[in-house]
Amino acid sequence: HLDRIAAVDGEINAFLHVAGEQALSAAKQVDDALGSGQAPASALAGVPLALKDVFTTTDMPTTCGSKILEGWVSPYDATLTTRLREAGIPVLGKTNMDEFAMGSSTENSAYGPTRNPWDTTRIPGGSGGGSAAALASNQAPLAIGTDTGGSIRQPAAVTATVGTKPTYGTVSRFGLVACASSLDQGGPCGRSVLDTALLHEVIAGHDPRDSTSVNAPVRPVVEAARQGASGDLKGLRVGVVKELHSESYQPGVIASFDAAVAQLTELGAEVVEVSCPSFLHALAAYYLILPSEVSSNLARFDAMRYGLRVDDGNMSADQVMAATRAAGFGKEVKRRIMIGTYALSSGYYDAYYGSALKVRTLIARDFDKAYESVDVLVSPTSPFTPWKLGEKVDDPLAMYLSDLCTLPTNLAGHCAMSVPSGLSADDGLPVGLQIMAPAMADERLYRVGAAYE
């Protein structure tokens, strides 16, 4: 994999940092343990992985795709990093991402965009475009992403790979640099549903160092993936969300989705249409809640504690802070800090942030009602196939539209997965099928995903 990275990553730019020596020494430890007759640390011991550059690592930099953290090395490992190490999974390096996980194309990285291996003039999705592109270009067989509004699923869809956003609270956020804390969730990415399930079981589990961590046993996702692989979905009830099937989506995406639904029926599932009217307001609610949390979380980049510091020697502390943030943050991050600060300000709080929270509750209720009659919900993962690099960078609203189908799951704290759903008939580019399930029912995603794949 290191040779492959050396050969192709000049063009793809999936990695911000490659840690060849560390990866080889982790792999050697696995070999030595096996050589001395010890049992492997996990089913994935020795299988290398690409880690999104938003999880802290003591032996490599953590930049979050931002200039403000350039060269910063964390004094501690994220819990997820520790779990990878304990499972004997060598980390090949850190992958490119939209700055602080804000974006849908990886073009908001301060270190240049990642290119989609299917067509290098196109975007690999975002914010976890680096992880998805590393998988799709065979630079790594496993990867880690984070999903605040779709950043695991949408990159998986546009690169024809698999990605899961686990139930909120089931993968530790300790050492995951926060974007929007009530939405962020780390998750597994792979090239098959079973690989993704194996990684899911490595990273999930209670962590006392994360106050929102769920204290419950890890869901049996590997068993579910194995069961699903038999291709039998008899007895399973699937809901097609009416509001996530629109004429405004790319025709090839809708055609691929309709074919996927027909296939689920052939596998024995009972498919019905369900209505979740509040989902139509998910985008508006998300783009108030996320910036509000961002404006608070990113206050920690104050030029005193981490990374970049712009100081001509004659500046006051306030001036240093302002100059550093002006130089260190990119356009999209600044835009969201401004929106969030406005939405939270006195006099506007109830009208904006308060209303958005009410919509969030309505979305959760729509889900609850739907799950009274079905086991899983399905939709396209993204309304579009990967677009051209540069096409939407100057139109943030057009960019936000690519998150339409993924946002409701984050707002409700539920789980969802994207699996490859063939190539679009109109442009020959990858399409993803999104499977959604209630909180703490992640195994349903894997059963359906493995049967469909």
Ligand code: GLN
């Ligand atoms: N594209 C979404 C955004 O820009 C999702 C981001 C994410 O999941 N980290 O906010």
